[in-house]
Amino acid sequence: MILLSRRSQLAVAAVVDVALHARPSPVAAKALAARHNLPPRHLETLLQALVRASILKGVRGPRGGYELARERRRITAGDIVRAAMLDTAEETEAPSPESRLVDEVIGPLVERAGQRFLAELDAITVDDLCRQAGDRAVFDDLSSGADFTI
Numbered sequence: 001m002i003l004l005s006r007r008s009q010l011a012v013a014a015v016v017d018v019a020l021h022a023r024p025s026p027v028a029a030k031a032l033a034a035r036h037n038l039p040p041r042h043l044e045t046l047l048q049a050l051v052r053a054s055i056l057k058g059v060r061g062p063r064g065g066y067e068l069a070r071e072r073r074r075i076t077a078g079d080i081v082r083a084a085m086l087d088t089a090e091e092t093e094a095p096s097p098e099s100r101l102v103d104e105v106i107g108p109l110v111e112r113a114g115q116r117f118l119a120e121l122d123a124i125t126v127d128d129l130c131r132q133a134g135d136r137a138v139f140d141d142l143s144s145g146a147d148f149t150i
Contacts, residue, residue, distance in 0.1 A: 026065030049087035078122035
C-alpha cells in the first residue's frame with residue numbers, strides 16, 4: 001500500500017538533500033536532480049512549491065540554488081508533504097463522486113486517517129532525517145562530523 005505519492009516522497013528527499021548539501025553554497029537544482037537520477041526540469045515545479053511554502057529559499061545568480069528557509073529542526077516531514085500535496089491538488093483536481101456513502105462514511109474515515117498520518121509525519125523533523133541519512137552514510141560525498149545545526 002502506498003501512503004505517500006512519489007511526488008511527496010521526492011519532496012521530502014529534496015529537502016533532506018538540500019539540508020545536507022547546502023553548505024557552504026546553495027544546492028543547484030541540476031546537482032540535486034543528478035543525485036536522484038532525475039531530469040532537472042522534473043524537480044523545478046516541486047522546488048518552487050517548497051519555496052512558496054517557506055520550506056526552501058531560492059537563491060538567484062550564477063552560484064544560486066536552494067537552501068533551507070528555516071532551521072532543519074523546525075521543518076517537519078508533515079510540512080513538506082502538505083506543500084507537495086497542495087501543489088498537486090491545484091494542478092489536478094479530479095471530479096469528486098456525489099454519494100452519501102462517500103460524503104458521510106468513507107470521506108470522514110479517509111480524512112481522519114489522513115490527519116493521523118500527517119500527525120505522525122509532524123513528529124519527524126528534517127534534522128531527524130538528516131541524522132538517519134548520516135548514520136547510514138547515504139551520501140558518500142559528505143564530510144563526516146560536520147554539523148551545521150543552529
